[in-house]
Amino acid sequence: MKRRSVSRREVLKAAGALAATGVFAAPARAAAPPAEAITPALIEAAKKEGKVVLYSSMDLAVGEKLGKAFEAAYPGVEIQIERSGSERLFQRIGQEFASNIHAADVINSSDASHFIPWKTNGWLMPFVPEDVAKYFPDIYRDGDGMFATSRVYVSSIAYNTSLVKAEDAPKSYADLLGPRWSGKMVKAHPAYSGTIMTATFQLVRELGWDYFEKLSKQHVMQVQSSTDPPKKLSLGERAVMADGNEYGVVLLKEAGQPVEPVYPTEGTPTISGPTGIFASAPHPNAAKLFQAWLHTRETQQFFTDFTAQYSVHAQVVPKPGRRKISDIKLMKEDPAGVEAMSEEIKTRYAKLFRV
Numbered sequence: 001m002k003r004r005s006v007s008r009r010e011v012l013k014a015a016g017a018l019a020a021t022g023v024f025a026a027p028a029r030a031a032a033p034p035a036e037a038i039t040p041a042l043i044e045a046a047k048k049e050g051k052v053v054l055y056s057s058m059d060l061a062v063g064e065k066l067g068k069a070f071e072a073a074y075p076g077v078e079i080q081i082e083r084s085g086s087e088r089l090f091q092r093i094g095q096e097f098a099s100n101i102h103a104a105d106v107i108n109s110s111d112a113s114h115f116i117p118w119k120t121n122g123w124l125m126p127f128v129p130e131d132v133a134k135y136f137p138d139i140y141r142d143g144d145g146m147f148a149t150s151r152v153y154v155s156s157i158a159y160n161t162s163l164v165k166a167e168d169a170p171k172s173y174a175d176l177l178g179p180r181w182s183g184k185m186v187k188a189h190p191a192y193s194g195t196i197m198t199a200t201f202q203l204v205r206e207l208g209w210d211y212f213e214k215l216s217k218q219h220v221m222q223v224q225s226s227t228d229p230p231k232k233l234s235l236g237e238r239a240v241m242a243d244g245n246e247y248g249v250v251l252l253k254e255a256g257q258p259v260e261p262v263y264p265t266e267g268t269p270t271i272s273g274p275t276g277i278f279a280s281a282p283h284p285n286a287a288k289l290f291q292a293w294l295h296t297r298e299t300q301q302f303f304t305d306f307t308a309q310y311s312v313h314a315q316v317v318p319k320p321g322r323r324k325i326s327d328i329k330l331m332k333e334d335p336a337g338v339e340a341m342s343e344e345i346k347t348r349y350a351k352l353f354r355v
Contacts, residue, residue, distance in 0.1 A: 032145035033126045035133035038292050045285035047076040052286035054079060055093065056108040057086040057194055057273070058151075059227050059248075062307050069302065070293060077286050085225055086111040086194025097123065102280035105287035108150060110226070111194025112272045113339035119146050125277040125284070129292040135314040136295070140272065147276030150294055153309040154328060155199035155226065155269045156246035157262040163239040172265040173207060176242055177214045186221040186232045187242035189355060191346045195226035199243055199269035200345050201338045202331040206266060209348060215242065216352040234259050243269075247308040250322065254308075267331040273309075 036042070046052070056063050060083045067079040084092070086109045096103060109115070118124050124146040132141055132148045140149035157176070159169045170176050176185065190197040203211060221238055223229060229244030234257040241249070246268075249261045275294060277287045293299055300311040304318070310325045318324050
């Protein structure tokens with residue numbers, strides 16, 4: 001029998017949410033556990049388990065390269081990656097827990113608000129990697145040690161340089177509403193992508209639903225994942241990307257594709273991708289090893305260089321030639337706000353865009 005989808009409200013069985021001071025900072029309910037280093041004992045325990053299962057919204061190519069690097073660092077510990085859009089992963093986890101299925105060890109989501117109900121429900125395991133304790137700002141780590149931000153990136157506008165001259169390219173979200181871009185844009189869906197859910201919330205907060213009402217009349221090509229618009233753009237299927245992940249555009253540009261990111265004058269939506277361990281993890285030691293390894297300076301630098309995303313690790317440096325996130329006018333994140341508004345966003349968006 002087909003399982004029905006699970007809403008956030010069904011998953012959030014207890015009242016209350018994380019107060020949004022910065023990104024994740026909130027009054028701790030209990031003291032976070034002491035920070036843990038990667039030790040021979042942890043590595044040996046992980047090898048005995050032999051496997052770690054990661055549910056992730058990262059691009060498949062990114063996850064696979066990350067997985068191979070982990071397996072090379074710790075031979076004998078296999079990583080199984082289940083990749084999907086964050087909103088789909090959220091539903092899947094809710095369905096699995098409701099059926100008493102606990103397959104996942106580690107979860108990474110591009111919708112930081114997911115960690116609110118998971119934490120409230122007691123589904124997460126407290127674990128603080130040594131590097132997180134030493135080098136991650138408080139606003140990018142949970143006060144109770146339940147999760148930490150593994151990556152930060154932005155959702156920008158972009159255009160195909162073969163189809164649009166630089167002087168004609170849109171510079172703002174307001175520009176996208178002009179008649180010249182009707183039928184020439186592509187964007188992703190907030191009911192599938194956590195990136196787009198987060199970006200849509202920030203745009204509604206800053207520009208209002210009126211902006212999306214006007215944008216919906218522009219005959220926009222609708223795709224699912226935030227990774228799709230950069231690809232459609234590079235193929236020339238659309239001239240302009242109304243939203244999507246900026247790092248995909250950067251990587252395509254570096255590969256010689258005719259694409260150029262645009263950071264709107266109104267500000268660019270910001271997305272944090274936290275990672276945590278489930279308390280029900282079937283491979284808890286392998287999960288701890290992966291979580292600790294993922295947040296080391298070496299892995300964070302490798303991840304940043306390979307993906308063109310950003311790290312909050314204090315020792316990680318931007319790859320030469322790339323724009324620093326500090327040089328971009330950013331819209332502020334608010335995971336609690338996204339959590340409260342997610343169902344409204346899905347409903348109103350579907351009605352406006354008829355998707």
